[in-house]
Each structure stands twice: as structure tokens, then as C-alpha cells.
Amino acid sequence: MPHSLHPGEPSSHSGSHIWHALRSTSPAIIMMLALALGTSGAMFTVLDGFLWRPLPYPHPRQLVLIRERLPRVGLMGHEVSFHAYAALRKGTPFIRSGGTIDMTGGPLTVHGVRHVAFGGFATPSLFRTLAVPPLLGHWLSPASGRPGGPEEAVLGYGFWKSAFAGSPAAIGERFRFNGKRFRVVGVMPRSFFTIYPGADFWIPRVLTPARLRDHNINHMMVARLSPGTSPRELNVWLEGYRNRSLAAESPAQRLRAEQDGFTIDAEPLHKGLLKIFLGGKPVLLFLLALIGLLLPLIAIVNSINLTLVRSRRRATHFAVRRALGATGMNLFQAMLVESLVTLGAVILGSLVISDFGCSLFRTLISSALTGPVSVALPFTIRFGEFSVIYGIGTALLIVTTIQLMALFFSGRESRLGTLVHEAGERGTARAARFMRRGFGAFQVLMATVLVMVGLVIFQSLINILNRPLGFDPRNRVETMVIMPHHISMAHFWTEITPALQHLPGVRHAALGFMVPFNNLMSSHSTIRSPTPPHESLYVRAEKVSRAYFRTLRIPFVAGRNFTRAEERDRATVVILSARLARRLFGTVEAVGHSFRPFGPRSPRATVVGVVGKVSWRATPATNIVGMMYMPLTYPGYKFVAGNVILRLSPGALNHLRMIQRALEGAAPGVAATHLIRLETLIRASDRLFLGITEITSVFALVALFLTIFGVYALTAQTSLNRRQEYAIRTAVGASPTSLNRMAFAEGYWMLALGLSLGVTLALFLTHLLEGVLYGIPGLDWPADVLGILIIVSTVLTASWVPVRNIAQADWSHLLKSGAA
Template sequence: MDSFLQDARYALRVLRKSPGFALVAVLALALGIGANSAVFSVVNGVLLRPLPFAEPEQLVRIFGNFRAAGLERISVSIHEYRDYRDLPRALRSVAAYDQVDVTLTGQDTPERLNAITASASLMPTLGVAPTLGRNFREEEESPGQDRVLLLTHRLWRGRFGANPNILGTTVSLDGNSYTVVGVLPEGFEYPRGTDLYIPLAPPTSSLAPGFRGRRFLDVVARLKPGVTLEAAQRDMDRVSGELVQSHPNNYSQSSGWAISVVPMGEQMVGNVRGTLWVLLGAVGFVLLIACTNVANLLLARAAARGREISIRAALGAGRQRLVTQFLTESLILALAGGALGLLLAMWGLDALLALIGDGLPRATEVRLDGRVVLFTLGVSVLTGVMFGLVPALQASRADLHGALREGTRGTGGRASGRTRAVLVVSQVALALVLLVGAGLFMRSFLALQAVDAGFDSQGVLTARLSLPTERYPEVAQRANFMRDFVARVQALPGVESAGVVNLLPLTGHSDRSLDVEGKPKGPTDTPWPAVEYRVVSPDYHKVLRIPLLQGRLLTEADSFEAPHSVVINESTAKALWSGEDPIGRRIRLHRNDGEGPWATVVGVVQDVKEWGLDQPARPVAYHAALQQGMSGAYLVVRTRQGPEALLASLQTELRAVDSNLPLFDVAPLESVVDDSVSQRRFSMLLLMMFAAGAVVLASLGIYGVIAYTVTLRTRELGIRMALGARQGEVLSLMVGHGLRLTLLGVGIGLALALALGRLLSAMLYGIQAHDPLTFLGVAALLTGVALVASWLPARRAARVDPAITLRAE
């Protein structure tokens, strides 16, 4: 320990004598370590941190699947929830919930809240207990007994001032009084963004056998202790087989019916897992490049300290002692860089989360915690060893006789030169891999941006509204409300057209299976493909400028009293009546409450990207809002002025129809489209930032090596020029040295990029992972940058005055 402290004190004295070197090294390491700490904070919060539940590894989500119809991981019905609760042997508890919109009324301004209707078993299944009050009781899962609620800690603190006497008070939701029975722990919100919970109390009619197909619930379950995921899946396979036998009309042999068990963490994280690991690997490359830069600096510095090292060796310092001294210096630099990097990560994490936007699951759990600090410490120590070991070994090979001769410049021999060259080649290779990744993501994003979504989003404002079913229980009431409100909006100055739809493109999906008149399915027939269920007002297609290809659009004549009509898209027409005229044909969708009415096809419109710009168009059926009615809808308004200028007028018109209803989620449709690609944009921007930093570091490395080579070869270059060498020849000599190193690094980097390309293929759109244009363009760019970095010190070498150089020697 005394020896280490002595080495540390000596290292600090040496570093104080070279403040410029120390500052450059610490800043380079701080940027690399800080970027790693920030990205690891996200990976830790999203992927590594346990879910905020008791024994989260036992939690699973349960889904139904009609795989033959293309319906995967769908919601479940009340009947199926009870089957999953009663029939399995592998589950300790099962809970169901549904997300709904409620309006906080009784205030000056109504406020929309995110609510969950949950079974009484939800909180016990998740292992969460209220911090104030109690959980729901089973008897409250019935109509009339369900007027109680649980508040999230966030809503309790923000809306009710953290009132400690909140229990027993009443809250008005959609005009109905609910009693607060509990407040949940701070930080608990499941699903994310939930404000409050009310009991799941389905009406008695929904328990009839005909409602087995009314699927609207999400199901979460807890495995019994010791039960594996595979054992649970086998148990649910048994349950699905029993359901097929007992309910053949609901689960035919040809439907591909199955029940899937998915770990809770996997379902919550979604498809962001691969992206985050790629980004962590990319930022690791940046740190490696920073390490090679600092290692090169240490090699050059060790060469300059050759006389000092040789004197210490002559006085009896062994090689191990010298290596320990140099490693101590590098560790001090790395720890200083780590400390500064952690500070940069603290500042940069908020900016990183803002860049990601709302699309990151578990974003509220991302923070700099003890695990991140330990990660930073570990990375700092590992970094200190990585960039310090090679220079330490190189410097400890002291040439006593050569270094002590008067006039010797240092210990930078051929071995040291080769080591610096290897480090530069490594920098170039790593930088090229990052550049290729950034180039592929950029081209993929540009290809996605160029996709025709099938609609025009410019100049369109969107907003949501929700009708309480207790105040608007009848389909006709809801249909009339939407018709009257849309008419008032269309009469506003500056509005070209307005409409409503149950679900905006790119924001989700609502699948329905269907029957086709005249084409019955036998027991072995392949089921018809599922279609996206859309309920729209007459001018919806006009607002979004979705072209009509055949027939007509829905009109005011498609009213509640008229025969049901439907407009389909191209994909539906091809799937159901390929090569035939679909106009006049009839289809029947299977709705939540059973089989819907037969609807006549009156028109065909162009395909719209409903699921995502990177997803193929799917079959869609547009039903008339005046015939179906909607309890919740998106308003879409095309305006000749700025969309935001309409907001106050829209609120006024809505209050004129119903003063207790708010508009919420107001946003231009263009921002909705942008949000749909936010994850890809984040990945592209972050990779481009990492790649830009890598190119800068690699360029500095090349510049440093050539500059140091010029310094070592000044006498040689002076002699060459004294013997007649021209400036162009000297320039070519130095630039050629840098170019050889660059081309070797580019070759190695291209091989690495090709090998790693398959890891990115699933994250790209419209481009191959081995795209030759990207590879060649990146190689040319990096080579050009390296040439400039080599030319700057080479130009100084070409201007050497041989007479001055030889006199100095």
C-alpha cells in the first residue's frame, strides 16, 4: 500500500508538470466514459432493473391467438379471463384489466384522466399494496358496488395536494360519484401513465355465452413458486385444447387458436431491447477509440521521458516497478476521466431521454443509481489498464546505453512506432464500423421517410374525445353526438373539412375476423384474413385525402336507420375478391359483442399504412360512424390556417354540445407521423453522434502519429532535402505513411462491419445490412478525412530547412 501511495504521489507530480497532456487525456476519457455511463443508465433502467413488483420473475402476460387469421397476442374476453383463472394449474393468481378514459367533473374545467378498470386480484397479483387505505374487494366487481377507486401517488399529490384525509372522500368521474378507498405507492403506475383504478364490473349481459368473443381485457398472472415459463406454457396449451373441445363454435380447429404466456418484462420492453444493446455496443467502440488515442499520447510521452526511465533503471528500478508506476499514472487519468464522465452523464441523461421522447418503456425508471456508479468505476479501472498497459510495457524496455548518450531524443524505437501504428489502425477500423452503422441507420430512416403513408398529414389537427357510456348508452345517441359535433367544427372559419375515426393511422390496431357472404368456410378451410376495424364519419377520407379508387365514399345517407355500408381498402379487395368486383358484396365482422350486421361494400380506397410506415398495408374495413356509434373517437380537422390556431374554437364547440367533455391529446397529424418513427430517429441520431466523435478521435490519432513521426525523423528529412529531395517527395512520404495506416484500418473495419451487419438487419428498413453504397461511401469519407489529418503535419515536414536542422543536430 505504501508503494502504491508513493507511486500515486509521484504520478500526480509528473502530471502537474504536463497539464496540457493531462487535460487532453482526461477530456478524451471523460467523453467516452460519460457517453457509456449515460447509455448504460438507459439500458439499466429499461432492461436490467427488476420490474417494480414483488418477485417480478414470476409475472407473465397471457394472450389469445388466432394464428391462421393473422391475429397474434390479442386481448381476452370475460369468459376467457375466468377460464384462465380457474383452469390452469401453473398459475398462483390471475388478474384482468382494461384501459379507459374518464373525465374528472365537478370542477370549473373538466379534466381527462387515464383510468384502469381492474379486477380485485390485480394489485395482489402484482405484489403491490396501497400506502393509504385498502385494495378493492371481490364484491366490488359487480355493477352498483363498483363506485370506489384507487389513486396513484402522482395524482394524489398533484391533483389533491397529498391530502392525508383523502380516504372516504368522493370524486366525480363522468358525472358519477366514486369513493376513494386507497392511495398506491409512489412511482407505481401500471400500465404507464395511469391516473386511477376502478373495479372491473362487467354488466350481467356480458356474461352470457354469446359474449365469449367480446375481447377487450388484458391479463396478467403470477406463476406458482418453482414453475418455469415452459411448464406454464405447456399448462396453457392444455387449457387451450380443452377450450377448443368445449367451445367449437368459438375456437375452430382451423383457426389456429392458441394461448401464449409471455414474461412481463419482455412484453413491457417490446422491440427496444435490440436497439439499446446495439447503442451500448456502439458507445463502447467510442470508448475504445478514446483509449487508443490516450495510449498513443502515453507512448509519445514515454518516448520523451526515455532518459528519465533509463536513469531510474540504472539506479535499480526493475521492470515490474516501472510498469507499476506507469499503470498508476494511467489509472489516475482514467479515474479522473471517469469522475468527469459521470458528471457529464448526469447532465446528458436528461437530454438523452428528451431525444428518445415518449416511446421508451420504463423511462421513469432511468436514473443514475448505484449500479451506474459501479459500472462507471469498473469502466474507468478497466480503461486505465487497457490504455496504460501497452505504453507501460513499451516504456519499461529501457535502453540504458542509448538513452544516456548525450543528444538522444528518447526511447521511441521501432517497437514503439509499430505499437502506435497498430493503435491508429485500430482507431480507424472501429471508427469505420461506427460510420457504417450510422450510415445504414440514416439510409434506412430516409427510406422510411420516403414511404407513401397513403394519406396527407399536412395541415391536419387531431384531438381525442370520449363519451361516457352511462350518459350515452345507446348507439344512436353516440352517433348523433358525433354528427352534431363534426357539423359544428366544419362550420368554423378556416376549416376545409372535419371528421372522426375510432383510431388514427400509425397509433395502434383493432383487428376483427370476418365472414364473407357467398364464401362459407368449411371446417378445414383457411380462415379469412383479419381486417382492421375503422369507424369513420362521412368526410374522414376527404380530410386525410385518401384517394377513392372505386365506388363511393360513406355519406350522411349511411345513417342509423339505413342498411349498413362499408368502404374497404385495396388489400381487403384483393384478399377477398381477387380479380372480381367487390362493389355490392357483403361482409360481416365479428365484433366484441358477437357477430356484427352484414354490411354492403360501397367503395374501395387506397391502402393506408395503419400499423407503421415500416409495416405492409393491411386489410381495412371502414364502417359508418352514423351506423356504429363510438364512445371514444379521434377528431381530424383539415384547416387553411395553422392547426394550433383552431384549438380554442374546438374546445368552445365541444362545450356547446356537452360542457363536461374535454378535448385531449391535441396534436398535428404530422407530429403523430413523426412519433411513429421516433425510436428509429433516436437510434440514427445517437449512432451518428457516436460515429462523428469516432471520426474526430481517429483523425486526431492519425494526426498525432504523423506529427510525432515528423518530429522523430526531422534529421532524416533534413538530410534527404539536403541531398536533393523535393518538398513534394517529402510530402508524399509522410502522407503515404498515414494513408497506408488508414487503408489497413479501413480494410479491417470493412471486414468487421460485414461480420456485424447481420446484427443490424432486423432494425433496418428498405436497405440491406451489406449495402455496398453505404460501405463504399463511408470508406471514401474516412479515407478523405485521414488524408487531411496526414497532410497537415506532412506539410510542416516538407517545409523543413535542412541547414537549420543539420546545425541543430
């Protein structure tokens, strides 16, 4: 049987078809498209998970977060007070139902076995609002949320599996938590997510009359809109509600609220969760989308250029085949097989890369967003239908377009093909050259953007890693302790201190509600400035034991530590951060000054010390003015959890489990959990920025590679196309230097245009990213100059290789063979 060497011809074997189709398509095109579409597919899968995939609730668009905010103070969270919740849950026609949730956790006993679990205090209405049916049993009953109601609990899927062996008989069983016995009434499905990270169990939030009068803004409230209602309509109503509720307040409180810019509004739950989980930096998603778009664009431009390069040769092949008797159908079949094989290879390659990229990004993003505490994410990032549809769809679109273009440009009668490739004879070669240079400049532009933004982000990471901490994390560990509600922090500390002193390797020990870089626990408060107009300031406020500063080695700028007597006698003394002292009193020498931090009716507090600045997070929060430390016995604040910080001898770091057991043994009923080294905690907090930098760096490198390839291909093609011209110029006396200059001009042109536009765009993007950058001024000269140098050297090197080859051309042969 005759064996055809050409695809698409009737006698060919299918294996031969595929092999020759692969050979006739540039492997470079397949590789570039697969790489670019695969990586961008992974990137868009991430975006799909965050932005487009609906949240796992029925009718998720009806869900909103209600938030009370004091923007002028800096309180810009997603919380409400119980006072507002009480008014809203029954006072608006736009809300069908609403519920609140607060985090709780600690040791609980199931069948006599002690577990440390994290869950939430939820109003029973929260379950009705989220409307996710239980896997077993039912939601918390409305009665459980009323004073004296039944002690009910709903279990999370994971905890039900681990503590109750996944048995349906768990319904009706009881467990002990915080001195109370709760009866399990339901189990929620695995995908159930309740805004707050704890997902082991939910117990009812009992709304006592006193609690319903509480104005503290620190509870998450989810509401479901009435059918047909939009968040905008609700916000109009909430604006009216705000005005009415302020009118009911005293003139002084009304004035205060106006000064602080008090607002209450609703934000779609999806949007709110994005802000919460991205640390208020949704611009990161914009960055991902940009990267996801730029890479395929570079690859497409490269592929088109390569197709143009090959089209003249292909036209010759077509002509030869025609001369040998091939019909139009034969040629069409050949192109079709080539297109299908190319498409298949690109799809396969891109899906494999996309799958790998999704796994990588999921790991990276999960660890970056959740930090040291493992929490569930409401966003699903996985290689799935979206990734496959994206991969196949984009590959189909791009490969088809490129192949059609190849066919079009290869046609002898093609007007555009003639325009581009034979334009020289018609005096329009300049237009063709302009087109090629435009493609080249576009590649340089995109690579410039990616490289420069990547470098600025990298510089930001370097700044983050080198930022002054204000404390010493070495040989320090911290563990979160959760106390039964009847035990105060001060009492716990008094009880446990002797035991801690005898733990092996412990040099110093301290207790504080917060520890730097522990994002799970934070305590913010608005305090009043002592001088008119008595502005409200948003600060971190926390209770600490005396040893806190010594254990973390936080230096005193002025004054002293709390005394033992002050700690014992509930003295109203505070230690301020230097920045807050300056803001309150105009100087760091604030020792001896006094003020009423929590309003005119709160106790007068005296400043006894001023300490240096401490970094609390990877990047500083711009809305927080400073830090106010109070003794454990300071009146008015009650914490049921805290963090024990231990300064250990180096060898003791290997015995953390033993230290944790000893800690729990010293205070029965207390759960010590999340024992972690401070250095690990800091690294985990930096993980988000490291992740962003890693992703951007990888993509910048891929873009750089694609650009090198593209510029090389373009310069090589141009040099090849102009060899005849170079030969002629040589014959009339052009020196090698002048020829090299001419050939390099292609690169210069692309470089000048692409670089100037790219730098402009990169600076604009850097400006947009300012919120996620650390220590980067508006113009980061070192990073920008380095970025420009990288692009310039890359483009010139890529241009130099083909230009160097010009000198090795056989001029005599070229001059003999034909016209330029």
C-alpha cells in the same frame, strides 16, 4: 523550502504535484477517455434502466404477461380474451394470481369540479398480482369485481394530488364517472405502474358471465407465477391448455385456429414491456449497447497508442532522473501521483458528461416513446448509482491499465518495451509496426461501422420524413373525445355536427375511432377472406363518419363514399384500402363485391369504395394487411371514444382552446382532450426515429473525431519514428514522391484492413437493423458509398498532415545524429 519540479519527490507541494502530473499526462488522453466513458456511461445508464434495473414491483421476475396470438394472421400482441383469463385465473397450479387491465378515461366530477382523467378497468386481482402496497387505504376489494359489487376506485398518486389536494381524507370520498359514483378506497404510490398508460384512477372490471365467454383478444393480463415456477413450466402447461381448449371447440373452429397458428403462452413482464414500449424493436437496445461499447474501445486504443508514443520519451526522463539520484520509490511515486490525477480528471469529466447525457437521453427517449400523449414509463433512466459505479469502475480499470502499460513500456529493461521500441535493431521492427497498424485498423473499423450505420439510419429518417402520407395533415387538428358509455359514436356525431358547423374557422369536421399517427388508440381485427381457404387477415378496422375522407383528403381509387342513408340506416357497407381490396378480391376494382368480414355468421358487407394507402405510423406495420372503414352505425362494434378531426382555416389554428371548449359545450358529458395538430402528431410519431438518428449521428461524429485524432497520432508517430529512415532513403536517392507514398502506406494499410472489416460488420449490422429502418433495401448504396468516402477522406487527411511534415525535415541533422 526547496521546491521540487517533479511530482512524487519528497519536497514537492501537492499543488505542484497535481499540476505537473496533469502536464505529464497527455490532456488528449484525459479528454478522449472522459468523452468516451461519459457518453458510454450515459448510454449504459439507459440500458440499465431498460434491461437490468428491476421493475418497480415486489419479486418482479415472477410476473408474466399472458398472450394469445395468431402469428399466421399477424396478431402478435400481448393480449388475451376474457374467456382465456377466466380459465387461467383458477385452472393452473403455476399461476398464483392474475389480473387484467383495460384503458378507460373521460370526464369525472370530484367535489363538483369536472376533470378529464385516464385510468383503467382493472380486475381487483390485478393489485394482488402486482403486489405494490397502497400509499393509503387498500386495493379494490374482491367483491367490487363481481356483478352487483361495490363501486370502488383506487387513485393514482398524481390525480390524488391534483384532484384531492393530496389529502388523506380522500379515502371514502366519491366521484362520478360514466354515470356511476365511485368510492375512493385507496391511493397508490407515485411509482405504481399498471402496464396501460392511464394512471389517474382504477375502477373494477366487473366480470359478468357474458363477459367471461368473450373470445375477443384485447385485454392485457398480468400473472404472478407460483413460487418456484418458471415461465418455461407455465408455457408447457399453457401448450397443454391450448390443446385441451381447442379439443373442446367445434371442428371448424379448431381448423380455423390451427390455420391461424393459434398459440397461448407467457412472456416475462419485463421482456413484454420492452417490446411494447419499443414498438417491437428491441434491436434498438442492441444498437445502443454497440455504440456504448465502440466509443470507449476507440478511446482506449487511441490512449494506448499515445502512451506508446510517449513511452520512449518517458524512458529518457526516467533515465535522467535516475542519473540525478532519483530512487525507484521516487519514480513510483511520480507515476502514482500522475495516475491518480489522471484518474480523477477522467472520472470527473466522464461523470459530468454522463450526467448531461442521461438528462439528454431521458428527455429524448421519453418523448420518443410516449409520443404526443404523456404516459408513465416503467423504466427508470436517471443518473444514479449505476452511472457513478460505471464511470468510476471503467475509468479505474482503463486508466490503471494504461498507466501500468506506460510504466511497463518506459522501463529500460522491459522486454516488451524493447520489443516495441527498439525492435528495429533486432530485426523485429516489422512486428512493432504491425502492432501499431493493427491498432489503427481497429479504429478505422469501428469508425466505419458507426459512420455507415449512422448514415443508413439517417437515410432511413430521410425516407420516413419523405414518405407518402396518403392524406393531407395541413391545417388539420384532431381531438380525442371520450363519450359516456350510454352514448354511441353515431348518436354523439348526430348531436354534435350542427354545433361543429358553427365553430369559427372550421371548414370540415369528421369523426373516426382512429386518426393516422395517433398511437394511443388503435383498432385491429381479424377478418375472413371471401375466397377459399378463407384465410384470416389482420387489418385495421374503424368506424368513420362520411366526412372522414374529405376532411383528411384521402383519395378514392374506386367507388364512392358512404351515403347519408347508409350512415343512417346501419347499412353493412365498407370502404377498403387498395391493398386490402387486392388481397381480398385480387383487384382494386372491388366495388360491388360482398363478403362476411367477421366470419360466416356475421352480416354480409358490400364494398362501396376503395381508397388510397394511408400511412398510420412512422414506419409501416408488416403484420397488417390493410384498412377497412365502416360507417358509424355499422352493427357489432361499440366504441366509447373517438377522434374528431377538424379541417380549419389557417387563422383558426390559433384558437384551438376555444374550439375545444366549444366542442365540449356542444356535447355535455363528453370529454375532449389531447387537441393536437396532425402535423405535430406526425412529428411526435417520428420522434423515436429522429431520436435514434440524433443519438447515432452524435456518436458517429464523436467516433469520427476520435478516429481522426487516432490516425493522425499514429501516422505522426510512425513518421516521427521513421524520420531517420526517410533521411537515409533521401540520401540514397529516394524522391519526395516515393517518401510520401511510403508514409501514406501506413494510412493505406490501416484503411484497407479497417475499412474492409468495418464495411462487412456495418452491412451485417444494417441487416440486423432492417426492422427499424424504413425504405432501406438490403444494401443502401448511396449511404454506404458516402460512408466509405467519409472514412477514406478522413483517414487520408489525417495521414496527410504528418506526411507533409516529412518534407520539412532537416535531413543533414538526422543523418548526422544516428541510425534508423
